[in-house]
Amino acid sequence: MKHSSERELIARAMGMDAAAPDPHLEQCAACQKQLRDIGQMLRQLSSWEAPEPPANLPDRVWHGLATRLEEPPRRPRRWLPIPAGVIWATAAILLAAGSYWMGRWQRPAPPAASRMAVLTPPTTRTQVLLVVVQAHLDRTQVLLLDLAHPLPVADAHQVNLSSEQQWARELIASNRLYEQGADAAGQDATAHLLAELEPVLLQIAHSPAEVTRQQWRELQDRIAASGILFKVRVADQTLQTRIHSQVDSKEQKGTL
């Protein structure tokens, strides 16, 4: 007799899957007991109420917020006293030149992609690239933070890394794509960071699915030694600021 898996019971208890009738569960006392235990544990967790927020919380939040909304967002320090327009025009020319050069050496793009490239101005393409890379770095940061979390003392000897591995594999595929895009768009710092990130993601993706506490710590140490989390964080913030400043400048010009 095949019992229901713990995952099936958790999904049922938490209402995560459509509650289809389960003939085995209806007859199996052991599985019913497991389901009751999970339900009882969830009820106990429900009793852990967050304290009531202060009655005037919205007023307090708004009071603290109102003055800060007027502050202009912090902008990155400009390294060279060159107007932003000149920088973007140069970037556009470099991107066009890069695309032309790459086009000579690579297979021709599919017709739809070519039409899109013609219809989309280079500056827009770079902006789109920045937005998707920033979202990618955001997701990467969450994965690295998850792995950097100290393992609870009470936890088991073996740690299951399968979901992190799956996550890392998905990130690797997009990481390569964005690295090529950043390289072609002349976003050297971004391309360099993504190149640095790849071996770290590969390391996570290729770790055993079950690791010992010792192996988990070694993996954490290797990630910490690479300093990649800090670099990703800084790049993420920088891109975010760049994206906002571009939106602000468009707003000032009335193009949005």
Added chain:
Amino acid sequence: MTKVEDESDAVTAASGEPEAFRLLVDRYSRRLFRLAYRMTGNVQDAEDLVQETFLRAYRSRDTFQARANFSTWIYRICVNASLDHVRKRRAQPIAETIDDPEGGVQSESLPGDTATPERLLLSQEARRAVEAALASLSPVERAAFALRHYEQLSISEIGAALGLREAATKNTIFRGVQKLRRSLQPLHGGSR
């Protein structure tokens, strides 16, 4: 939260008017406070994080315009702000940061209980066990569990808030619940 309310909030946020934003503060502060508290275990931090969430939301309102679901977007900002915060002080377990001027655990009796010293002690013990169990989760697991169990968000909404695909979101919740079971097993005696 109905779809119409959510769309109306989306329009309000996209308008970018500070006074219109005030309506969103009124509507979402309390639930964001509860989420931030479940992530940090600290009342003052939770309040600061609510403010930080709205500030980030206001500043990035332009990136929101293309998105359809306001509540998922604001939850995502709150979760990210809370993860940043937890990372900064991740060495401290959640149970040590619960606000209590006496340095102990907040007393909380179960509904219908007569607050005899014995019952109070039992509920305090149970609360301590729950806090310790939640502290054993990674920040992402805690966020995923809180959004599902306490905020009743769907898997796709949690995935959107955490930047995870559906399978990864479910795995994160499963892993979290499995850890909670192991931590709370002595209280329930369940085994497999």
